[in-house]
Amino acid sequence: MSKSEVSKSEALADSNTETVEADNAAKSSEKAAHSTPTTRIVLVRHAVTPQTGPLLSGRKPGIDLSDEGRAQAKAVGLRLAPPVKIDRRFASPIERTQQTAQAIAEHHSLEVVTLDGVIEAE
CATH class of the missing domain: 3.40.50.1240 (Phosphoglycerate mutase-like)
Known part of the structure; x- marks a missing residue:
């Protein structure tokens, strides 16, 4: 794998990690909204x-x-x-x-x- 392909793979992995973290944060926020006393x-x-x-x-x-x-x-x-x-x-x-x-x-x-x-x- 060339150096540029490795960099692209690392960038894609970082992007996927950020997406997963954002999804988890959204789910956590959604759970908090549902557990808020009303x-x-x-x-x-x-x-x-x-x-x-x-x-x-x-x-x-x-x-x-x-x-x-x-x-x-x-x-x-x-x-x-x-x-x-x-x-x-x-x-x-x-x-x-x-x-x-x-x-x-x-x-x-x-x-x-x-x-x-x-x-x-x-």
Whole structure:
């Protein structure tokens, strides 16, 4: 092999090594991106009540879920059941939101945290 052919072979080997190193760095970066912790926030509106509609006051207490609403809440609870991971669960103090949140909570071991400041605006 001539001196120029050896130089070309060495250059090609160096080039291949750089390509492999770049590929490995890209894969490592990709793995890091996939292992980066993320936060997912899921907002769920309360299920329907007998009074759901244009006249339902957002802050009116004492309005429970209807039979249809309880079925909706149960369906959402099943949809958000494990393997879906929920770390915390919050709800407003209004009964219908508490009932909806409790239907979801049945599938996880966490309590529903009531946030008095989370309430519909009038």
